[in-house]
Each structure stands twice: as C-alpha cells, then as structure tokens.
Amino acid sequence: MARTKRFHISCCGRSGSKFIAAAIRNMGFSVIHEMGDDWPIEIDEGVSFFASNPRVFANYDGIVGWKWSLLTPRYAERFPIQIHLVRHPVGAIESATTHADSLFTSIERRLKAPSFIDDSLSEEMVRLGRAVNYWIEYNKTIGEGKRTIRLEDFRPGGDSANIFCELTGTPTEAQQLIAGVSTATNARPEAKRRVKTSWEILDAVFPEQAAILKEMAVGYGYEVASAENVQASSRI
Secondary structure (H helix, E strand, C coil): CCCCCCEEEECCCCCCHHHHHHHHHHCCCCEEECCCCCCCCCHHHCHHHHHHCCCCCCCCCEEECCHHHHHCHHHHHCCCEEEEEECCHHHHHHHHCCCCHHHHHHHHHHCCCCCCCCCCCCHHHHHHHHHHHHHHHHHHHHCCCCEEEEHHHCCCCCHHHHHHHHHHCCCHHHHHHHHHCCCCCCCCCCCCCCCCCCHHHHHHHCHHHHHHHHHHHHHCCCCCCCHHHHHHHCCC
16 A cells, blocks of 8 residues: 555654654654754744745655644644554653753643642642643643554554554555664653652542543553553653
8 A cells, every 4th residue: 555645643742752753764754853853944943834834845744743733733734644642641741740841831821731739749749740731631632533552562563553554554564664763762761850750659649630641541542550551651
C-alpha cells in the first residue's frame, strides 16, 4: 500500500515525541518536530511560521509534538491523519515536572488552570500538581476523537507501531527500522526540578486527580498496577 496521506501526532510534553519522531524518520518519513533542532528554518521563527506558509512545507509527511494543537490548531487540523501519542501517566508526569513554570503558565492559559492545588503544599508538590493537570487536560482536550498510540509499545510488532502503519499505509516490515532508536532520546533522568512520582504519592496528595489518571490510563490500555509499565516509561 502506497503512502498517500499526511499525519499530525499530538501529545502532551514529555510523552516521547522526540523518540517517535526519530523512529518514524528511520521508517522513511520526513517529519517536523516542534522542538526545532532540525528545522530547515531559523528556530526563532516558531511553529507559527509553518502554519503561515503551509505550501513551503507541503512535502513533509507529518508534524509531531504538543505545540501544534495549542499554538497552530487550524494548521494541525489540516492533516488528514490525526494520531494522539500517550505515555504512562506516572512516567510522563514525573518527567513533566522538569518543565519551567513559564511553560505550565502558557499551557494553563490555553487549557485549564488547576484549582485543586492547596496553598499549603511545598513548591515541589505544587509543580507536581501542575504536571498532573497538564497531563489530564491536554490528553482529554487534544486527544479526543483521535486514534491513540502508546509510547511504550511503539516498537517492531507492537500494537502502536501496527496502528501507525495501518493509518499511513506503511509496510509493517519497515518497523524493524525502529529498533535502532534509543529509548533514552531526549531523556531527563538527572534534571534538578524532577519530582519523584508514584501512584502512592499521587493517591496521597491528589486523590481525586489520581482517580482520573487511573481511569484514563486504563482507557489507553495501561495496567494501572503494573510496575513494569511505569519502569519502561521512566526511561524517556
């Protein structure tokens, strides 16, 4: 089956979009990742430049990242294949605590600010709460109505890799090219702002949100009680 359609892969920050972009490039696609370190234009132009000049970038197969849906929604919606990438919430949220406060503020202006964070909480727990809010609100709002793929099984023979191949008309044999991409792509294991996260911590500090996270995780196909899922997700 020939590739004929273009795709947009959305995801909240720290969901493994750099890994996914590298993996699908290995499969033969040309993609634009939001981060800009491999753009054909100056990074200062920002993603809005792509939205303002779609014909210039018409030969690219797809766009990947969290910014497109929030900053250039009409451009993102033009891509006929809409895919939403998720990562196990515990790993994604812990990694998201490394975000700058300014990023959380920008996200909360466009989605929903958290009203559940108590003023008495420590600076670390406030940041954890903002990361929890980000994961819930972005995935609920941006992921609605899209085909979902999971970071953890985007591998040769994995369900998510199969879904991607099905949607884009890609031979499944191309999945073997994913194997050479490091799962540590863009990892932040030693980031100073990182807040250790677990279901136990989330249950204790943000019980209502933890219940929402678990329900969403199960909906995405994760086993909430599985330490293996969390461990695999924490490597990115």
